[in-house]
Amino acid sequence: MATHKISVTVGNGSIQVEPDTLAMTSADEVHWAGTNSKQFSIVFDHDGVFGQRELPHAVASSRQRPRVQGRFKYTVVSSDDRNLKLDPVIIVGDPPTKP
Secondary structure (H helix, E strand, O other): OOEEEEEEEEOOOOEEEEOOEEEEEOOOEEEEEEOOOOOEEEEEOOOOOOOOOEEOHHHHOOOEOOOOOEEEEEEEEEOOOOOOEEOOEEEEEOOOOOO
16 A cells, blocks of 8 residues: 655646656545645545545545546636636546455
8 A cells, every 4th residue: 555645736727736747546546635725625526535525624634535436527626716726637546456
């Protein structure tokens, strides 16, 4: 199991995410970490990947383990300006098998 960090920078008029595409396994964990004091939420098209459609800032900042596999586009939404958004991707695959 690995823990992945997605860095989020919310600026005045822009959002940057690193990496913009994350490949992980269903055994891994992920959390979003702000690089400044501006907060954000994470919104998925469906509620399946982490059990709920929207992850508020406090939840997104804690470790999440995916519940399903697949390719998931999500939206980072600024808490200060709900119209300020960015759409990165998470790809969840099978965990490696142990011999």
